[in-house]
Amino acid sequence: xxxxxITLPAAADFHLHLRQDEMMRMVTPMVSKGGVSxxxxxxxxxxxxxxxLRPPIxxxxxxxxxxxxxxxxAPNVTFYMTLYLSPELTIEEIRKASKAGIAGVKSYxxxxxxxxxxxxxxxxxxxxxxxxxxxxxxVLNLHGEIPSDAESDICVMNAEERFLPQLEKLHNAFPxxxxxxxHATSKAAVELVKRLGDTVGCTITVHHLQLIVDDxxxxxxxxxxxxxxxxxxxxxxxxxxxxxxxxxxxGTDSAPHPKGTKETSCAHAGVFTTPLVLPYLAQIFDSLGCxxxxxxxxxxxxxxxxxxxxxxxxxxxxxxxxxxGSELVVPDEFHISQDGQxxxxxxxxxxxxxxxxxxxxxxxx
Amino acid sequence: xxxxxITLPAAADFHLHLRQDEMMRMVTPMVSKGGVSxxxxxxxxxxxxxxxLRPPIxxxxxxxxxxxxxxxxAPNVTFYMTLYLSPELTIEEIRKASKAGIAGVKSYxxxxxxxxxxxxxxxxxxxxxxxxxxxxxxVLNLHGEIPSDAESDICVMNAEERFLPQLEKLHNAFPxxxxxxxHATSKAAVELVKRLGDTVGCTITVHHLQLIVDDxxxxxxxxxxxxxxxxxxxxxxxxxxxxxxxxxxxGTDSAPHPKGTKETSCAHAGVFTTPLVLPYLAQIFDSLGCxxxxxxxxxxxxxxxxxxxxxxxxxxxxxxxxxxGSELVVPDEFHISQDGQxxxxxxxxxxxxxxxxxxxxxxxx
Numbered sequence: 100x101x102x103x104x105i106t107l108p109a110a111a112d113f114h115l116h117l118r119q120d121e122m123m124r125m126v127t128p129m130v131s132k133g134g135v136s137x138x139x140x141x142x143x144x145x146x147x148x149x150x151x152l153r154p155p156i157x158x159x160x161x162x163x164x165x166x167x168x169x170x171x172x173a174p175n176v177t178f179y180m181t182l183y184l185s186p187e188l189t190i191e192e193i194r195k196a197s198k199a200g201i202a203g204v205k206s207y208x209x210x211x212x213x214x215x216x217x218x219x220x221x222x223x224x225x226x227x228x229x230x231x232x233x234x235x236x237x238v239l240n241l242h243g244e245i246p247s248d249a250e251s252d253i254c255v256m257n258a259e260e261r262f263l264p265q266l267e268k269l270h271n272a273f274p275x276x277x278x279x280x281x282h283a284t285s286k287a288a289v290e291l292v293k294r295l296g297d298t299v300g301c302t303i304t305v306h307h308l309q310l311i312v313d314d315x316x317x318x319x320x321x322x323x324x325x326x327x328x329x330x331x332x333x334x335x336x337x338x339x340x341x342x343x344x345x346x347x348x349x350g351t352d353s354a355p356h357p358k359g360t361k362e363t364s365c366a367h368a369g370v371f372t373t374p375l376v377l378p379y380l381a382q383i384f385d386s387l388g389c390x391x392x393x394x395x396x397x398x399x400x401x402x403x404x405x406x407x408x409x410x411x412x413x414x415x416x417x418x419x420x421x422x423x424g425s426e427l428v429v430p431d432e433f434h435i436s437q438d439g440q441x442x443x444x445x446x447x448x449x450x451x452x453x454x455x456x457x458x459x460x461x462x463x464x
Numbered sequence: 465x466x467x468x469x470i471t472l473p474a475a476a477d478f479h480l481h482l483r484q485d486e487m488m489r490m491v492t493p494m495v496s497k498g499g500v501s502x503x504x505x506x507x508x509x510x511x512x513x514x515x516x517l518r519p520p521i522x523x524x525x526x527x528x529x530x531x532x533x534x535x536x537x538a539p540n541v542t543f544y545m546t547l548y549l550s551p552e553l554t555i556e557e558i559r560k561a562s563k564a565g566i567a568g569v570k571s572y573x574x575x576x577x578x579x580x581x582x583x584x585x586x587x588x589x590x591x592x593x594x595x596x597x598x599x600x601x602x603v604l605n606l607h608g609e610i611p612s613d614a615e616s617d618i619c620v621m622n623a624e625e626r627f628l629p630q631l632e633k634l635h636n637a638f639p640x641x642x643x644x645x646x647h648a649t650s651k652a653a654v655e656l657v658k659r660l661g662d663t664v665g666c667t668i669t670v671h672h673l674q675l676i677v678d679d680x681x682x683x684x685x686x687x688x689x690x691x692x693x694x695x696x697x698x699x700x701x702x703x704x705x706x707x708x709x710x711x712x713x714x715g716t717d718s719a720p721h722p723k724g725t726k727e728t729s730c731a732h733a734g735v736f737t738t739p740l741v742l743p744y745l746a747q748i749f750d751s752l753g754c755x756x757x758x759x760x761x762x763x764x765x766x767x768x769x770x771x772x773x774x775x776x777x778x779x780x781x782x783x784x785x786x787x788x789g790s791e792l793v794v795p796d797e798f799h800i801s802q803d804g805q806x807x808x809x810x811x812x813x814x815x816x817x818x819x820x821x822x823x824x825x826x827x828x829x
C-alpha cells in the first residue's frame with residue numbers, strides 16, 4: 100500500500116547558493132519553505148555579471164558577515180559557511196576560520212565556472228592548507244571538473260570523470276581529511292566515491308536525480324555545471340540513493356538566476372530548487388520506489404558526515420509532506436522581490452516550472 | 465605564403481531548409497548571397513509550431529509546387545527536391561517522382577525531430593520503395609539518429625552512433641542504392657562511411673566543423689539535431705574534409721528559426737548559415753590549413769555523388785572570396801522580411817553572430 104504522508108526531520112542542504120542583495124532577500128526565506136533547516140552555503144558567485152559583484156568569500160570575517168545577513172533573513176535556518184580556496188588563503192586563516200565555526204573550504208578547478216579564474220589546477224600548492232584543514236577537522240568541498248580542453252578531448256560531458264584521479268590522489272595524500280565531491284553527475288564518480296574511504300562523501304542535487312543530457316539540450320532552465328549526463332549516469336545516482344549509502348547525501352546546488360539571463364543567447368548555469376526541495380525529492384524517491392530512503396539522504400547522512408547539527412531550538416523540527424493528487428503545479432516563476440510582488444529585477448524560473456508535483460509540504464517548522 | 469583571394473565555382477548545398485511563407489521569402493534569396501547556386505531542399509519542417517503548418521512533402525506534385533515557389537524567389541539557384549519517406553509513399557509515386565526530377569527521399573527515424581512522428585523505426589517495410597529508388601537512381605537521405613530511450617541508454621550524445629548499424633544494414637541490402645548519411649557529427653559515423661562502398665556518401669554542415677558539446681551548453685543558437693559532440697568527433701569531421709575524401713561533401717542543414725523560438729525555455733533545433741556559407745567555410749578551411757580542399761568539398765564532390773548539375777546558364781558561375789582583415793563581423797540578426805526591414809515576425813540570428821569573419825564574398829554570380 101502506498102504511503103500518503105511522510106513526516107521527517109527538517110532537511111539539511113549541503114550545497115546552497117543564496118546570492119546577495121535583492122536576490123538573497125528573496126531566496127533566503129524560501130529555504131525553510133522547501134523543508135530545509137540546515138544550509139551549507141557556498142561562496143557568493145552570482146554569475147550575473149554585475150559590475151559590482153562581490154569577490155568570493157576568502158576570509159573568516161567576510162564569511163561571518165555574510166552569515167549574519169542570512170540569519171536575519173531566515174532565523175529558523177542554521178547556516179554553515181565555507182571559504183573559497185585561493186592562493187591568498189593562509190594556514191592562520193584556516194585556524195581562525197575553524198575556531199569561528201566555518202565548516203569547510205570550497206575549491207573550483209580553474210576556469211570551470213564563471214568567476215573562478217582565481218581557482219586552481221594543481222592542488223599540491225595547497226597541501227599545507229589541506230594539512231591544517233585535516234588537523235582542524237574542516238571539510239574540503241570539490242567542484243570536480245577539469246576545465247574543457249579540446250586538445251585533450253575534455254569537454255563538459257567528461258570533465259567530471261577526468262577530474263576523478265585528482266580526488267583519489269588527494270584522498271591518498273590526506274586520508275583523514277574529509278572531502279566532499281560536490282554535485283556528482285556520473286557513474287564513474289559514484290563508483291569512485293563508494294570505493295574510497297569513509298572520509299570521502301558526495302553530494303547529489305535534486306535535478307541530477309532527474310535530468311539527462313537531452314533535458315538541457317536547448318532548455319536553459321535545466322542547464323547547470325556540471326551538466327547532466329547519460330541515462331546510465333543518472334541511473335547510477337538513482338541507484339546509490341536508493342541503496343541508502345551513507346556517504347551520499349543532499350546538496351542541491353540550487354542557484355537562482357534571473358529569467359533574462361537564462362532565456363538568452365548564452366545562458367548562465369544553474370537550476371533553482373530551493374522553494375520546493377522536499378516536495379521534489381519526495382516525488383523522485385517515490386517514483387524510484389525508495390521513499391523510505393528519503394529521510395537519511397535529506398536529513399541525516401550529511402550531518403553525520405560533517406558532524407554538524409541545527410541550532411538547539413530546531414533540533415526537533417519536523418516537516419510533513421502529503422500527496423497532492425495531480426492538481427498542484429510548480430509555479431512558473433518567482434518575482435525577485437522580498438514581498439513576492441513584481442519587480443524590475445524580473446523573475447526566477449524554478450525547476451519543473453508549470454509541471455505537476457505529486458507531493459507538498461503540509462506542515463513546516 | 466598565405467592566399468588572400470580564392471575563386472571557385474558557385475557551391476552546392478546538399479541539405480537545406482528554406483521554410484515557407486515570409487521566412488521562405490526572406491531566406492531563399494540569401495542562398496546565392498552565401499555563394500550557393502545548387503540547393504538540395506529538405507521537406508518543409510518549420511519546427512515553428514504554427515497552427516497552419518504544411519504537411520511534409522510526400523508526393524511529386526507538392527514537391528514541384530514548392531520548387532516553383534523557390535525558383536521564383538531565386539532564379540539564379542538550381543533547386544533539387546526530396547520527398548518525405550512515409551507509409552503513404554508508393555512505388556508508383558517513386559517512378560513518377562524520378563521522371564519529374566525529384567532527386568531523393570528523406571527519412572527521419574521516428575520521434576527524433578519535431579513533426580517526424582510519421583517517421584520510421586523499422587526500415588524493412590520500406591524495402592520495396594528502396595528497391596524502386598535503386599532502380600531509378602534516386603538517393604536515400606538518412607537523418608541518422610535513433611530516438612532517445614533512457615532504458616537503452618540512448619540520448620542525444622550517442623543517438624547517431626547507435627543508428628549506424630542501420631546504415632550498414634541498408635547498404636548491405638541495397639548495395640547499388642545511393643545513400644547519404646546526413647549532417648554527420650561523430651567519429652564513428654565518419655569511419656563507417658569511409659569503410660562502406662562508393663554508393664554511401666555523407667554531408668557535413670558548416671557548424672559541425674566548428675562546434676562541440678560545450679558550444680551548445682546554454683547557447684541555443686548552437687543547438688541543433690544532431691547535437692555537436694566531443695572534440696574528438698569534431699576532429700574526425702575536420703580530418704576527413706582536410707583529407708579531401710570525395711564522399712564527404714557540403715550539406716549545411718541551415719535551418720532558420722525566429723530568435724524568440726531560440727532564446728526561450730525550450731529552443732528549437734537548428735543553426736542558420738545560409739547567408740554566409742562560403743565565407744564561414746573559407747575561414748574554417750583556412751584555420752585547418754586546407755583551403756585547397758574547399759572547392760571539392762563545397763562545389764564538386766556532392767554533384768559528382770548525385771550526378772546533378774546547375775542549370776546550363778549557371779554552369780560556369782564563379783564566386784570570389786577575399787580576406788577581410790578583422791573588420792567584418794557577422795550580422796547580429798536578420799529581419800524576417802523580404803526587404804530586410806523590421807517585421808512583426810522578428811529576426812533570425814545567424815551562426816557566429818557578432819563575431820569577426822576572416823573572409824567575404826567580393827564577387828558573386
